[in-house]
Amino acid sequence: MSHDGLSKMTKIEVVTSGADSHAVRELFRTAGATGFTSLSGVSGLGHHGYHQGRLLFNDQATLELLITVVGDEKVEPLLAGLRPLLAESSGVMFVSDTYVSRPEYFR
Amino acid sequence: MSHDGLSKMTKIEVVTSGADSHAVRELFRTAGATGFTSLSGVSGLGHHGYHQGRLLFNDQATLELLITVVGDEKVEPLLAGLRPLLAESSGVMFVSDTYVSRPEYFR
């Protein structure tokens, strides 16, 4: 995809427990993200706890979805910080391409 | 996009009525998805009902957004199951590339 006037950035979505959400937001900030979007009303199963054997299939955890968008140069530092945090907390992270119209908002 | 240490997966997002959400989750499970994320507080218009002529433009339905991430080999079976279910229920599905750091969580 190529859209005139749009700049390619990286969107990082993290699904995490409410308890770990503050740590994820702090990590966004220290890695240089200029902001984030947070969604509540999130529940989940499997990706987020199944591997710890604590949840049955209808036993959903209360979670938060945190989204940030950063330029290329901030992706690796951000992922480097998120990996150990998510490994401990059984959160998951999705990394995708996205395009924005005002890249200076995210730098 | 190519990020060191990340694996390409497929993210499947389904917007469906609360009534059909259980069937979609069951389909995720039988197609081998290892988990899902569910968002409440979702409403929508058009894509989800307009075509049945039941909704005016400000008449929003209460919906749920279900997200799962799977490896390549599970995409086709999952889509094959979702298509007839969504055709019946006027739900919609979005399929996107995404990258994860721990692909074993999604296999």
Place this chain on the structure above:
Amino acid sequence: MSHDGLSKMTKIEVVTSGADSHAVRELFRTAGATGFTSLSGVSGLGHHGYHQGRLLFNDQATLELLITVVGDEKVEPLLAGLRPLLAESSGVMFVSDTYVSRPEYFR
């Protein structure tokens, strides 16, 4: 990515204040989008207000996430309408590739 039976479309996500949400939905409609999905329970920081110097880091705004999916020919008109609206309102927009199984729903 290439999936048999899926059509490439463009997903436009807008994070905006509740006050501006109606204007964004109207813009979707006049640009020819056939529908949208709206998520409540959204808060955010930085991308959405930081640049106006009104928010401290833990001072989150109440926002709405609006998602629409359109065919290629509607992307530019939609973005042309959203840019000035978001510039005024400090909202943000993310544009991504996505694939759908029933493209006629989005045209």
